[in-house]
Amino acid sequence: MSIDTKIVDDLVANDVSFVTTVPCKQLAGVIEEVEARDEIFHIPSNKEDEGMGLCAGAWMGGKRPAIIMQNTAIGVTINTLATLTQYYRMPLPMIISYRGELREPVACQVEMAVHTKALLNQMHIPTYHFHKESDADELDAILKYTFMCNKPVAILTDASFWGGYGDQ
């Protein structure tokens, strides 16, 4: 089974049926898989804070949401995470492409990578880092944990997890 299929299988098994995405090369296969599943309503958003608003509404409407985005978006969603998701106590699994880690070819990505964990830590957001493919075995438990405690939870997936960036 591909890792993309495994991730989306775990989402479906945990009744996640509303997924918003902002494009990412590493997560492209997951996004494609999300789009293909009948059990999931997929709605691309233009910016991650907009997507978190959609997820908040969907959850209040009775659906379990998730957002798929890049770690750079942590920089643009701090206010939304604090004043919407956390303030109203809402669950939100965030499957995040962790750009700027080992094997990264684009220097600028490192600039947000060095702040990513510090910001998540400052926000008291439970954070899991997938570095090896077997780390994804915990995804099912992480999703159950997220909907148990009604918090945003970050799942950082780095380049090593995805097998690098291709021709390097």
Next chain:
Amino acid sequence: MIRSEILKEIAPILRDELVVCNIGIPSQELHAIDDQPTNFYMLGTMGLASSIGFGLALAQDKLVISIDGDGSVLTNLGTLPTIGNNMPSNYILMIIDNGSYGSTGDQPTYAGMRTDLAAMAKAAGCENVIEVQDVDTGAKLQEVIDSGKGTVMVVKCDSGNAKMPVITMDPVVIRDRFMKAVAS
């Protein structure tokens, strides 16, 4: 008319519907005029009233009305293409366009100058877009509800705020009673 006068006029229509209300003075006004469990008050997060209401409309079948402002829509313009490309029949985005940032001291917005939000909504792909004058809001809102079509309403009105108390209800209480109203 100013926003609070419009809200007073449409309160009897809003009472039976799920309403997601914009941050700041709009929520304070609606809360003071006619607090209902079917109202979700935003206490922070400027710009996301349209997105929260839209997510809610997509997730269940009841009608959802987002009461937004021109300044807030301008801060989250990406919402218009998302709505325009995915509009369900149970969503109304009502943008109360008074051409100013009411909660921060009535500084002018670009919507009060050369920017036309109704035209932007149309250009973003929204099919049913109407611009309404403040005095016609109640009648037009009822028409839109009766039409059963997802619609963006831009309500042109005067700048100004009513003096209302800050909402002190806990956010989790607001959210919990709203979710019970959604599920009932």
